[in-house]
Amino acid sequence: MTVGLELDDLVCQLGDRFTGRLTRHADADGVLGDSPARSIQLVLRMYTEGRGDTDRRDVTNQNFDLEAHGGLNAAFSLLVPETSPVSYDGTLMRVMYEIEARVDLKFARDEKSAHQVLVIPVGGLGVYDRPHPLPLYPS
Amino acid sequence: MLSSPPGTVLCKPVGSPRKFLAAFVIITLFVWLFLIAFFGIVLAAIPVLVMVALFVLVSKNSLLAMMRWNQPTLEISSTSYAIGSTPTIVYSRKSKRVVDIVSCSVECLLVCEERVTYTQGTDTTSVARRVYESETVSPGQGTAEGLVAVIELDISANRGSPSFKLRNNEVRWFLTVSASGPLLPRDSHTFPIEVAPVLDVRHRAGLQDT
Structure with missing residues (x-):
């Protein structure tokens, strides 16, 4: 059973929230209450790529307890703190963000599902459509 | 005691020649x-x-300047600057003796620099690269105490990133300011500034043509 992660928008300003829906189908027929899946942890993670050593930080997270049959259908809302860096595509480094849903499975490797997202400066909605730097306006 | 108008702070340059x-x-x-x-x-x-x-x-140059002039100060905003903004700052430098400054210019280089640190074996290396530079030359005015210049900055909305500092990755903004003219010291000073992850109003969607 894979976890489903639906985002309302892949772009979010600092200080706003990534919202969406988190789903997981019930194990077996949904009647049995012996699912190995216990909970789902949803994490907004920032990490760097490039020439420097990687910096990785979990910016926000949210926990969801699963039903006994392992199913879930819930809305989520992850705050992007104003103190975080914005997504950035530089010359020596890139600052990237992803939202990862990890299903905690009993005696098994955790299931994961992740989406790349974009964090933009305050006031950048409608202007920023890719990581900073901003594309130059056509002359 | 340094004083500045409301909403501004007086910033001193990094790296004192006295300590050096x-x-x-x-x-x-x-x-x-x-x-x-x-x-x-x-x-x-x-x-x-x-x-x-x-x-x-x-x-x-630094030794001669140290004997005749005090360290310069920069009057900057007490809050961080928005990306895409064009703020105005005031550079001032006091002389230790009376100097009659007829004409002078103040060169200001605004720099956005990426700095990364990486480890190879037991060696740790830092690399820095300038991703944005903007130079402005402003006329300076002689005063009873020294000289003053008003400088307009151009903080790019298109290049560089807002300031941030992580363990191994950093983006920083700074100004390198020097004055030129007769009787003026030929040294330069570096002032760090903070650029916030806020897009200036002029660059926001729907406002580009205004």
Whole structure:
């Protein structure tokens, strides 16, 4: 059973929230209450790529307890703190963000599902459509 | 005591020449004492004199400026600057004696720099690269105490990133300011500034044509 992660928008300003829906189908027929899946942890993670050593930080997270049959259908809302860096595509480094849903499975490797997202400066909605730097306006 | 108008702060340059001079004097003394133990006072004085001569040669401008002028100050906003904004700052420098400044110009280089640190084996290396530079030359005015110049900055919305500092990755903004003209010191100073992850109103969607 894979976890489903639906985002309302892949772009979010600092200080706003990534919202969406988190789903997981019930194990077996949904009647049995012996699912190995216990909970789902949803994490907004920032990490760097490039020439420097990687910096990785979990910016926000949210926990969801699963039903006994392992199913879930819930809305989520992850705050992007104003103190975080914005997504950035530089010359020596890139600052990237992803939202990862990890299903905690009993005696098994955790299931994961992740989406790349974009964090933009305050006031950048409608202007920023890719990581900073901003594309130059056509002359 | 430094004072500034409301909403602004007076910023001092990073790296004081006095500390640099003090460090040089201490190191030179240690070297001299070490050499005396092996070669005697007279022979030990030769490499020390060479060190002093080289130091004076390299930092001549800073030493002359230190004797005649105080450290400059920059009047900047007490809050961080927005990306895409064009704020105005005030550069001022006081003289230690009366100087009649007829005309001068103040050159200001605004820099956005990426700095990364990486480890290979047991070696840790830092690399820095300038991703944005903007130079402005502003006319300076002589005052009773020294000189003042109003400088307009151009913080790019298209290049560089807002300031941030992580463990191994950093983006920082700074200004390198120097004044040129008769009777003015030829040294330059660096002032760090903070650029916030906020897009200036002029660049926001729907407002580009206004």
